[in-house]
Amino acid sequence: MRRLRRSSVGLTLVELAVVISVSGILFVATPPLVLQGVHTFVFLPRAQAANQVAMEILHAAMEGSHSTLSGLGGQTIRGLRFAVRQPSPAQPAIWLAENERIGFLIPHNPSITTDNQYVVLRLDGQQLKRSVYLTNACPPASLPSEEEILPYYAAGRIRVTTPNPPLFRYYNQSGALLSPPICSGTSAIRRVEMAFVAQTGGGDFSQGDAQVKVTSSVAIRFP
Amino acid sequence: MMPHGRVQSPKSEVRGGLLRTTDYGLRTTKCGLTLVELVLTVGLAGILGIPTGLLLSEHLRAAVTSRDSTVAMGLARAETEQLDSLNNFFALPLGTVTIANYQGYPYNLTRTITCQAGNCTSGSSNSQGVKRIVVTVTKAGSTAPLARMTTYRTKHVLFGL
Numbered sequence: 001m002r003r004l005r006r007s008s009v010g011l012t013l014v015e016l017a018v019v020i021s022v023s024g025i026l027f028v029a030t031p032p033l034v035l036q037g038v039h040t041f042v043f044l045p046r047a048q049a050a051n052q053v054a055m056e057i058l059h060a061a062m063e064g065s066h067s068t069l070s071g072l073g074g075q076t077i078r079g080l081r082f083a084v085r086q087p088s089p090a091q092p093a094i095w096l097a098e099n100e101r102i103g104f105l106i107p108h109n110p111s112i113t114t115d116n117q118y119v120v121l122r123l124d125g126q127q128l129k130r131s132v133y134l135t136n137a138c139p140p141a142s143l144p145s146e147e148e149i150l151p152y153y154a155a156g157r158i159r160v161t162t163p164n165p166p167l168f169r170y171y172n173q174s175g176a177l178l179s180p181p182i183c184s185g186t187s188a189i190r191r192v193e194m195a196f197v198a199q200t201g202g203g204d205f206s207q208g209d210a211q212v213k214v215t216s217s218v219a220i221r222f223p
Numbered sequence: 224m225m226p227h228g229r230v231q232s233p234k235s236e237v238r239g240g241l242l243r244t245t246d247y248g249l250r251t252t253k254c255g256l257t258l259v260e261l262v263l264t265v266g267l268a269g270i271l272g273i274p275t276g277l278l279l280s281e282h283l284r285a286a287v288t289s290r291d292s293t294v295a296m297g298l299a300r301a302e303t304e305q306l307d308s309l310n311n312f313f314a315l316p317l318g319t320v321t322i323a324n325y326q327g328y329p330y331n332l333t334r335t336i337t338c339q340a341g342n343c344t345s346g347s348s349n350s351q352g353v354k355r356i357v358v359t360v361t362k363a364g365s366t367a368p369l370a371r372m373t374t375y376r377t378k379h380v381l382f383g384l
Binding site: 011015018019022026033037040041043044047048051054055058171173174175190191193212213214215216217218219220 | 258261262265275276279282283286289290293294296297298300301304305307308309310311314326328
């Protein structure tokens with residue numbers, strides 16, 4: 001009998017209880033941790049990309065950026081900060097003001113282009129696009145033949161949405177919010193506020209997606 | 224008894240007058256981890272997992288900080304430009320104002336306006352004044368500034384003359 005007990009290999013009740021407890025803890029704790037880790041690994045590069053795109057969009061809209069438009073390739077299209085009215089013939093700095101579209105005048109600069117630039121930024125679907133018009137006819141008769149996505153490398157990867165408020169909001173010199181003066185009355189605009197969400201996929205962390213909501217504004221020096 | 228983890232060829236032995244044949248095929252069904260092995264495995268997994276978790280945690284913290292900085296800088300600039308666009312020097316009262324949840328974001332914005340030079344309260348055209356405006360954005364519940372911007376507003380100052 002004693003020989004028989006020696007040959008039977010197994011766990012004591014205490015050992016079994018410990019093993020079951022440890023296994024139970026591992027089974028309960030490990031999957032959520034692993035899942036969270038996987039989400040985080042997927043989320044991190046997307047968060048960085050969304051963040052980067054948000055910064056680039058703000059910079060391109062406010063300050064300007066290099067253009068990929070043919071004819072302007074490699075040259076800088078300046079942003080809203082450099083929008084200036086023209087006295088003769090009288091043209092306001094902002095000639096088109098809508099919730100999801102803005103047109104502004106960048107005056108003649110020999111080092112950049114030979115003519116005034118009538119720059120338009122607009123939200124098209126879930127991408128911010130920039131184009132340069134030949135005139136400031138308001139509303140624009142048609143879209144120019146070519147637009148570029150801001151920033152160019154974000155195409156198809158980062159979505160730009162405007163849940164609330166709209167992409168562009170306009171304020172006068174007293175700080176009062178203006179309802180978008182589409183074409184007329186744009187000379188009263190002294191500040192443009194820009195708000196949007198840059199996100200990957202649905203922006204949901206549980207799906208490994210990321211989003212960043214940003215708001216900034218720029219004063220119009222000579223409206 | 225065969226030691227665990229060691230490969231041996233089947234053999235027969237005589238014990239107590241009985242011929243006993245060790246059937247390794249049957250014994251493998253009894254093979255498994257001992258408690259010590261299991262604890263060692265869990266310990267090693269922990270040793271490997273903890274640094275990985277810490278690394279991931281730091282990476283995540285950096286991503287969140289980066290996002291906070293981007294958003295806070297945008298908000299600070301929004302407020303600075305807003306003050307800049309007001310065409311009235313006196314619309315900016317001296318003192319410190321804190322706006323909680325600025326524009327619906329989970330950040331607090333503090334605006335401090337001081338009179339940097341001259342007379343900032345007199346409306347006389349002979350009275351020059353320079354206001355210093357500091358805008359600081361912090362995360363709600365924190366005092367560490369995420370973004371800080373400084374600008375100046377003047378009245379009755381003729382630049383370059």
